[in-house]
Amino acid sequence: MTLTSPQFKDNARAALADAQLQRALSKGLGFVERRRLAAERLPEFEALRDGARDIKNHTLAHLDLYLEAYEARVIAAGGQLHFAVTAEEARAIVVDICRKVCAKTVTKGKTMIAEEIGLNDFLEQNGIQPVETDLGEYLIQIRHEMPSHIIAPAIHLNKDQVEADFRRVHSHLPKDRNLAEPQTLLTEARGVLRERFLSADVGITGANFLVAETGTSIIVTNEGNGDLTQTLPKIHIVLATIEKLVPTLEDVSTLLRVLARSATGQDMSVYTTLSTGPRRPDDPDGPSEYHVVILDNGRSSMLGGGFAEMLRCIRCGACMNYCPVFNAIGGHAYGSVYPGPMGAVLTPALVGIDKAGHLPNASMFCGRCEEVCPVRIPLPRMMRAWREREFERHLSPATVRSGLKFWSFFAKRPALYGLVTALASRLLWLFGRSAGRFRRLPFAGGWTRHRDFPAPQGATFQAQWRRRRN
Amino acid sequence: MSARDLIFGSIRRSLGVSGKEAPRRKTVGDRLAQHPAGLVPARGQLAAKERLALFRTMVEAASGSIDEIADVADVPSAIAAFLRAHNLPMAVRRGGDPRLAALPWERERTLEVSVGRSDGKDVVAVSHAFGAVAESGTLMLVSGPDNPTTLNFLPDTHVVVLDAKDVAGDYETLWQRLREKFGDRLMPRTVNLITGPSRSADIEQTLILGAHGPRRLHVMVVGKSE
Known part of the structure; x- marks a missing residue:
């Protein structure tokens, strides 16, 4: 990934002047209204948010032991677990697994961790072709862009842009075909990607949760692309970070009850899939190898510190949907993989406040992000804490410092x-x-x-x- | 030091623990063994009749369709009628599940039934659910020798047969049933929780059914709930 967070101010100015982007953003995020309705339909929603927060706090406080338990279950189920301290290590592990089976193409379900470690570029450098299969991820892949939203990666695009990209990339299809509507665009993508699913050597997915009780990884999708990615190829690789751990299946229930409602306003996403180990001896399908790459990338040192609560995040995107700053400039301006309020707190922890100092300043502390966070992360307080650190380390601009003085x-x-x-x-x-x-x-x-x-x-x-x- | 040791070391340093503390180990061991349930919404705790009614409502809310069939022997003809009504070819692919194998398929002479995993060419698949969750209209399917996962995703239309008595109120009930069937802390390779047909809203937030998985999901609830 190319970090452009240091140029946030220029990015934001450009975003405000970008007519296509402003057209896409002007539609407003439908997620906001749908989340509100979903929360109203479930009287226990607020209590479930408390429960979700408590589960995450408990897990993080015992993370070493749950990780040990999880490891033992993965191995018992015939899976292979790999640990990676850094992004470089994680990339190398993935490429090694691909090389062993002489993989030429790799299909990918949506994974923010792959974005975080810049996996696609690295695979290409090693002669392996990555194919994004989530429609939004596919759109940004053919445009060579980063996701602009953690659950709706192509929210910054308009359909005429998608049409132009499809005509450019799918040049084997008839030139006079009709691509005017989202429906025809989706049908074309379905057809093109279906062939990719069936011919891929390796499938890579992320994980919404890792279950210590059973050694299970869980993905949550609406398209079904993650399932085709992890079912059809010979090898399934899961990329996950340490804070995805959850103790038991019961704990997963509570988190699932707040996840989709907070994200898209659905009561439940279409596909929630639990994977444990490779296919069993008599199974008619499924991958014959199951690998999990557990990445740290700075998270273990966040534990027990002032930003530990950020590790509760379940990546629903509600904070950015409700953020007036995100709604004005979109996600790319933040210049990192994680945009919006959660990105403003997480990115400085991952890349350093010296590079990402603008992000926690891109807030007017209206507090909506914290109001809707399903695991009640105090995002404004933590953005303020980053500002204090920035000041203490004399990183704030001279005008700000003299103004404050x-x-x-x-x-x-x-x-x-x-x-x-x-x-x-x-x-x-x-x-x-x-x-x-x-x-x-x-x-x-x-x-x-x-x-x-x-x-x-x-x-x-x-x-x-x-x-x-x- | 290995990456594994570095990560565990760093976690323990940050938490200020050694990993050997008996009370912590007991807390974790107990939670994994007892898996206490959290708050279950009231709508997940209904009696059998209301539960089935809620399940139906939630399946339809998720853009799925649902039929209730009193006699299991009528399933093949109900499937044939469904295919005709939707102008679909009279051919289905199913897994070897004994509950599906025992159905009187021969009664539908024009219906072509093949058995096994999908290679992507099948238009209609028939699966048997392990159970279902009323609170969100969710089906649970588990993989195994007789239940190929590919049938749940590759065909355009997915028909799922479900015993009415297997409709639970909440997810927690089904986790317990999984433990009873597969053993504590053991799972089949794949457990699919399916709520409606595949969809995407990635282009201008316009919701469209049939992204990569089935465009149509039809549930056939068989028998009585009690």
């Missing part, structure tokens, strides 16, 4: 603060009362370049407060 000088002297703000507000009222707003203001160009500054209506907040209390 300027403000703190007055904030520590209440009488002076009151005097100066009263004077400033009086002045602004005087100059601005006819128009009611300022189109330009000295030292506030950053604000007025994009919007007007409202003229004060009278006394300062503190003065009004004093008057009301008396």
Whole structure:
């Protein structure tokens, strides 16, 4: 993956000026309304969120032991478990497995971990062709883009863009075919990918959960692509990170009850598939080898620290669906695999606050993300914590630092603060009362370049407060 | 040091534990052995008749279709009628499941029935469910010598036969049935939870059925729920 988080401000500006992107975003995210309805239909939804949070906290506090238990069950079921500390190690393990069977093509179910470790490029460099099979992932693969949303990777595209891409890539099909509607586009993708499913040597999927009780990996999809990916080839490789562990099947039930409702507003996704080991001796189908690659990539050091709660995340995408910043600029502007509020907290932990410092600043702390998070991750609080770290490490820009210094000088002297703000507000009222707003203001160009500054209506907040209390 | 040791070491360092603490080991051991259930929604705890009614509602809400058939011997003719009604070819592929094998297929002379896994050319598949969950209209199918997983995904139309008495209220009941059938902490290779036909909304958020899996899912509930 190419990290462009350091250029977040430029990315955001470009995104706001991108007509195609703004057209796609202007439709609004349908997930928001559907999530609300799904939550209303289930009276126990809020209590289930508490339960989901508690399950994740319990698992993380005992992660070493659940991981041990999981490992033993995978091996007992005939599966092979591989551990990878870094992205490089994970990529090498996957390529090794592919090489052993002389794999030429690999089908892939949707996996954010593969995006995180940049697997596709690495497979191609090693002469192995990766084929994304989730429709959204397929669309961004043929465009050489990153996902712009963790569950709807191609949400930034319009159908005419998809049509143009299909005409470019599926050049073996008749030129005069009709591709005007989403239905015809989907049918074409189904046909093209069906051949890929049947001819792939290896299938790679992610995992929504790993179950310690039984050594099972679970994927949740709507298309069925993940199932064809892991059923048809000789080899099934699961890519997962350590925080996907869940103790028991009962715990999975609770998480499933909040996952789809939070993500798409469905009561349950279409396909929830539990895989344990390779095909059994008398099974008529299924892969003959089952590998699980367990990746850490910095997560174990998040445990027990200020950002440990981020490891509860079950990747539903609700936080970004509800985020006003994400809705304005889309996911690519964040410049990393994980966009939106969850990305603003996770990306700095994975790549460093020095590179991802803009992300936790891209929030106005409206708090909607935390309100809808199925495992109640305090995202705004953690974004604030990243801002503090950034400040402590002197990474914030000079203008921010001097601005804060300027403000703190007055904030520590209440009488002076009151005097100066009263004077400033009086002045602004005087100059601005006819128009009611300022189109330009000295030292506030950053604000007025994009919007007007409202003229004060009278006394300062503190003065009004004093008057009301008396 | 191996990657495995590094990861375990790092987890334990962050948590401030050695991994040998007896109380922690007991907590984990107990939870894995007793697998306590969390909160089960009230709608997952209905009596048999209401449960079946809810299952029906939820299957239809997920864009599946559902038929109730009193006598198991009528299943082949119900399948034939379904195929005719939807203008589908009179041919189905099924697994070797004894419950399917015992059906009087010979009564439907025009219906061609073949047995085994799918190679992607079959239009209609017939499977037998292990059970179902009323709270979300979900079917559970398990893989095994007689139940190929490919039948659940490759054909365009998937017909699933389900015993009415196997419709549970919640997922928890089915996990317990899996333990009873396959043993504690043991699972078949694949357990498929299926809720409606395949779909995608990846193009302009327009929901379309039939992405990579079946475009149509039809459930046949056989017999009485009690």
